[in-house]
Amino acid sequence: MRAVAEFLMRGRLQAAIVAMLGIPLLSPATVALVTLRRGMTEGLMIFLWALAPIILFGVFMETPAAAVWLGAMQLGIVLIGAMLLRSSVSWQTALVGIAVASAVCGLLAIGTEPEVLTRLSAQAIEDARETLGAEADSVDLESLFSLTSLAGVLAWATALASTLALVLGRWWQALLYNPGGLGGELRKLRLNPLLAGICMLAWVYCLATEPGLASWGLLAALPLLVAGLGLAHWLVKHRGWGGGPLVALYIFLVIQTLPVTGFLCGMALIDSWKDFRGLTRKTEQ
Template sequence: MRAIAEFAMRSRVRAVILTLVGIPLISPAVLALVGLRRGSSDGLFVLAWAILPLVAAAGYMSPLMAGLAITHFVGVLAGALVLRATRAWSWALVALTIVSALGILVTSQAAGGVLETLTQAINEAAGGADTPEAQQLSQAFASEVQATGYLTWVSVISAVLALLLGRWWQSLLYNPGGLQQEMHALRMPLPLAAAGMLLWVYCLVNEHFVFWGAVAAFPMMVAGICLVHWLVARKGWGRGPLIAMYITLVIAALPLAGFLCGLALIDSWIDIRARSSDNR
């Protein structure tokens, strides 16, 4: 992985080549690394080349797929540039989430809606529309709002993972250990935390907006995860609690997400790390 980062940093042309290859996670992470290290000029240059094939293939590619890919790249670069400018993961996560949401909404309008395409993909993956699995999954996307919310949620998660990988590469090459310090210190500003929590609670009571609630709460959830990482590292508990947390996120996402968001809100209010330091 280090070799990929070193190759990309040698020139803009090499970075463009890696983004044009279109490797999931790797290509957008290269774009994030360029934006983080070299700023908006090189970042926008690589972005333009990354999306050029998507624009050129507009007549042969569905607007939905092209829009999703473009949104992914733009969201990753937006997060990287905000992180470079502010050195604050909280604002980078918010910027990435907003840009991704706007991109999906524009894509949905340009594609004439995403529900039909998403339902068709689910049916094909499940082996037919009449299978119990397909019917169960289709019920989760009963409206266009749910479908766009789900795609936005997936887009935000994948974009954050790409940004994390890009920042890890930057830390590996130029600032060993820097990413861990940043993530352990991640704390959402109280107004953003309160707004995210209110939006999430509002969306929870409306089934059509459940996924949009997950999108609004995602920066909060990341902050909660980072706080748990800090606590585990401070107490020297090893990797066991972290493994258990991620397994629980897979099998019982909603309850744990609520706990993590609540933890992040409390941290935004009272600054758990500072209080812990004062009590040492």
């Protein structure tokens, strides 16, 4: 991966070539790296180069408009996240920016692509009825697969992909100019108590009201989730437990997303008030 980062930093042409490949995660991460290292102007240039093949595919290859729109929005969100991280040097600010921009993306999907979402909703309800059989009547499938729900899924997926791209871009930057810097930043990540409380309340509200808002709740909890993962990484490194517990954590996070997310968010919320790192330093002195 270091060789890829070195190639990207050789010049605008090299970065533009990689960005134009349109490879998921790689192209957005290229936009992130250039923006983080060289600023908004250069980042915007690479963003435009990455955007070009998406538009061309939409025009000449009859790519669905929704796919073109989604690809363009994700690149834009990564650019926003990278600019915020560069200017503020704060993962908290960047994560909030990504979450808000992704929420706007989801809301725009309802207004600009209602036909696509309606078809997806109808298909999802039909598939669920076939899968559940007689039990389908006991589940509110209309709420679970409503337009609002699907837009939330879209927003959450966009936020997750954008965050991963930004992390990859920051990792590349750390490999070249600040070895170990990304790990140090994420292990130190601790949210403002007010922000952490708002994120938790929004997530709980979405979970408690109706199933269709679950994805919107995950989107609201994104800063808490990343802060919780950062806290877990700090604990494992501080205790010298090796990589095994982290591998297990990420496996369980994929298998049991909501329970593990709830635990991590809860720990991040408590940490925003108690500061586990600071308490540990005081105890060890």
